[in-house]
Amino acid sequence: MMKNEGKKRIWSDYQKEIADDHFFYVRSCIRQSFFPGSEQFFLNLMRKVLGKDVYEDPAHTTCTGIGYHSDIVPAATIMTVVARHFALMKEAGYKNLAVSCVTSFGLYTEILETWKHFPAELEKTREYLFKATGREFDIPENVAHTSDIVYSFRDQIAAKAKIKLVNSITGEPLKIVEHIGCHYSKMFPKSGIGGAEFPHVLSGMIDAWGGEVIDYPERRHCCGFGFRQYLVQANRGYSLSNTVKKFNSMKPYKPDMILANCPGCTMFMDKWQYTAKELEGITFGEKGESIPVLTYEELAGLVLGMNPWDLGLQYHMVQSEPLLRKLGVEINASDKYKTKDGKQMPVPQNLINV
Amino acid sequence: MNTDVVVIGGGAAGMEAAGRIAQAGYSVSVLEKKSETGGNLVNWYQLFPDRKDSREVLGYLNNVVRNEKLKMLTSTSVKSVDRQKGVYRIKTSSGEIIDTEAIVVATGFDLFKSERKEEYGYGIYENVYSSADLEKMFRAAEVKLKNGTLPQKIGMVHCVGSRDEKSGNIYCSKLCCVTAVKQAIELREMLPASKVFCFYMDMRMGGAHYEELYLEAQEKHSVNFIRGKVSEVGEAHNGKLIVKVEDTLAGRPLRMELDMLVLMAGMEMSGGGKEISELLDLDTGDNRFFKSTDNHFGSNMSNSEGVFYAGTCIAPMSIPETISHARAAAVDVIQYLKSAK
Numbered sequence A: 001m002m003k004n005e006g007k008k009r010i011w012s013d014y015q016k017e018i019a020d021d022h023f024f025y026v027r028s029c030i031r032q033s034f035f036p037g038s039e040q041f042f043l044n045l046m047r048k049v050l051g052k053d054v055y056e057d058p059a060h061t062t063c064t065g066i067g068y069h070s071d072i073v074p075a076a077t078i079m080t081v082v083a084r085h086f087a088l089m090k091e092a093g094y095k096n097l098a099v100s101c102v103t104s105f106g107l108y109t110e111i112l113e114t115w116k117h118f119p120a121e122l123e124k125t126r127e128y129l130f131k132a133t134g135r136e137f138d139i140p141e142n143v144a145h146t147s148d149i150v151y152s153f154r155d156q157i158a159a160k161a162k163i164k165l166v167n168s169i170t171g172e173p174l175k176i177v178e179h180i181g182c183h184y185s186k187m188f189p190k191s192g193i194g195g196a197e198f199p200h201v202l203s204g205m206i207d208a209w210g211g212e213v214i215d216y217p218e219r220r221h222c223c224g225f226g227f228r229q230y231l232v233q234a235n236r237g238y239s240l241s242n243t244v245k246k247f248n249s250m251k252p253y254k255p256d257m258i259l260a261n262c263p264g265c266t267m268f269m270d271k272w273q274y275t276a277k278e279l280e281g282i283t284f285g286e287k288g289e290s291i292p293v294l295t296y297e298e299l300a301g302l303v304l305g306m307n308p309w310d311l312g313l314q315y316h317m318v319q320s321e322p323l324l325r326k327l328g329v330e331i332n333a334s335d336k337y338k339t340k341d342g343k344q345m346p347v348p349q350n351l352i353n354v
Numbered sequence B: 001m002n003t004d005v006v007v008i009g010g011g012a013a014g015m016e017a018a019g020r021i022a023q024a025g026y027s028v029s030v031l032e033k034k035s036e037t038g039g040n041l042v043n044w045y046q047l048f049p050d051r052k053d054s055r056e057v058l059g060y061l062n063n064v065v066r067n068e069k070l071k072m073l074t075s076t077s078v079k080s081v082d083r084q085k086g087v088y089r090i091k092t093s094s095g096e097i098i099d100t101e102a103i104v105v106a107t108g109f110d111l112f113k114s115e116r117k118e119e120y121g122y123g124i125y126e127n128v129y130s131s132a133d134l135e136k137m138f139r140a141a142e143v144k145l146k147n148g149t150l151p152q153k154i155g156m157v158h159c160v161g162s163r164d165e166k167s168g169n170i171y172c173s174k175l176c177c178v179t180a181v182k183q184a185i186e187l188r189e190m191l192p193a194s195k196v197f198c199f200y201m202d203m204r205m206g207g208a209h210y211e212e213l214y215l216e217a218q219e220k221h222s223v224n225f226i227r228g229k230v231s232e233v234g235e236a237h238n239g240k241l242i243v244k245v246e247d248t249l250a251g252r253p254l255r256m257e258l259d260m261l262v263l264m265a266g267m268e269m270s271g272g273g274k275e276i277s278e279l280l281d282l283d284t285g286d287n288r289f290f291k292s293t294d295n296h297f298g299s300n301m302s303n304s305e306g307v308f309y310a311g312t313c314i315a316p317m318s319i320p321e322t323i324s325h326a327r328a329a330a331v332d333v334i335q336y337l338k339s340a341k
Helices: A003-014 A029-034 A036-049 A065-069 A073-091 A102-117 A119-133 A146-152 A154-158 A199-209 A231-255 A263-280 A298-301 A321-329 B010-021 B038-045 B056-064 B133-140 B174-191 B210-219 B271-280 B319-340
Strands: A021-024 A052-057 A096-099 A141-146 A175-179 A255-260 A293-295 B002-007 B028-031 B070-073 B078-084 B087-093 B098-103 B110-111 B126-130 B153-160 B195-198 B225-227 B230-235 B240-246 B251-257 B260-265 B266-271 B307-309
Touching: A003 B307, A021 A065, A029 A036, A029 A263, A036 A052, A036 A146, A036 A298, A065 A073, A065 A102, A073 A102, A073 A119, A073 B251, A073 B266, A096 A102, A096 A146, A096 B087, A102 A119, A102 A141, A102 B210, A119 B195, A141 A146, A146 A154, A146 A298, A154 A199, A154 B240, A175 A199, A175 A231, A175 B010, A199 A255, A199 A298, A231 A263, A231 B038, A255 A298, A293 A298, A293 B126, B002 B010, B002 B319, B010 B038, B010 B056, B010 B070, B010 B098, B010 B319, B038 B056, B038 B133, B078 B271, B098 B319, B126 B133, B133 B260, B153 B251, B174 B195, B174 B210, B174 B260, B210 B240, B225 B240, B240 B260
Parallel strands: A021 A052, A021 A096, A096 A141, A175 A255, A255 A293, B002 B028, B002 B098, B028 B070, B098 B307, B126 B260, B153 B195, B153 B260, B195 B225
Antiparallel strands: B078 B087, B087 B098, B110 B266, B230 B240, B240 B251
């Protein structure tokens, strides 16, 4: 068994300053497409539940991170795109950046580190941005991933919790796999809460909300996305085989759910379970079910008693009904695919765990 | 109090240097911040290459320092140092003021803190130990897992905090390889049913009789040597340790289930040495150890007049090397005192 004292010692080395209020929020391409409820609930959580000031600018664009990691977008271009985001932030009067995407967060971190060590690159970027847009920018005072921010408010969320992460039938804590994105802290361990080897950002939320973190041998293994592995179509089998390796490793621990902070990880661990079931007929949860993969906003929302359909859990491939039953969350199945004004939306086919 | 020489550190180097200086008729005070002398040696069981009990060496050193000209001040550290007119005035933690003409710095080394290599899980997984932990088990004649059973499969990770840029230590600690070989043999003798695997980068068997010990480990004790660095350690569902390593000779990755993992911790400049370097304004090298004035003929000499180095405060050394280096320091100090008078 892992010794918590040892982990706490490591965590104490990897604490970072996280701003308390007044955030400039930048969205994720993947997240707003595949599980948009997460980003919406982050704004609701911050503004309505915690009373914080969060600003988002409709002129914010993709960071072009996927292009960068696919060798399509050159470094000078992505630095200028990121500089434009900083310019929007400056124009709006904000100094604290809240980043929804782990890849974007990794890029912002990498670019800020690059500018620190190579000031000439910073000056070139200022010039490119000014020539292209007439804009100027400041370096953010604080850069946090939104999972950092939710982590920093985890105790306040726990204090307002309607439910705990406990199996309402057995009374046992839910067994939860946590998985951080590579770009969250594997490039710059000091940028992530708890570092890269034993990250605390998600496990801290699980602990605070009553669940039990599972340690399994392939805990650090890639979710299977890995950009190049997936983006090159011929490599997709490799991508899938990595995901399956990870799931086979966690299976004996009978996890009730997976908690992730990266758009790619959430998407791939969710959707590849469907693919593995279709291709090989294999599942990784108990009783032939698959394991729901949730974002930290979705989990925070459940803990705070939000309606799962308002959180957008129905947008996942692996449906979360088994988890909701364990949590004792009351759900209305007929509302699952209805709009806010009660109109019936098309019902997706071949979902799993239904 | 006046004394001819102050030796800072009461480990093997400090004891040997102090004893030799006292034998030459000079008064010596040894300041040792711990309550007992012997330094890191007290934590070791048997010594390579001939498996001599460390207590024999400690016995020798205790004899060396048994001299009426030598004063051993344990639980005493240096608080401040001033120099005026060629005399160093040292204020100790006990409030004593000592005036001396020469100082021998023998602050030794600290073992690399294995928990800094987070991926190996020291302090997190209960059956991951350091080489120093294993020595304690050997001394107690009890090598057991936390649940009280005997380990069947044991892995030894070389170069933990050595030749490792990520740890900030690009230098080779040079003794971890032979320590691993010695400990592997001891494990096989103590636990004949066990299998022992050493994961190494290179086997650096540069000392006298080291290579012979390495061959003995393979031929007589069937220790398995696998060339490859461990990338990560985890725990399996059955509680065993999962070790991922690349076998670079076979050209394939390995994933092994082990009962116990021993981390061969490297050597670093000691915390005490760092404090002394600041108090005495002594130069240190890129490896953070004290920097001698010359690597060939001045390895005992510092950048400050009247301050000399002995032992592993300048670089990793074995016990024989430490003792030889301390004797050389004594020669330099005696010559310095003679020329001053």
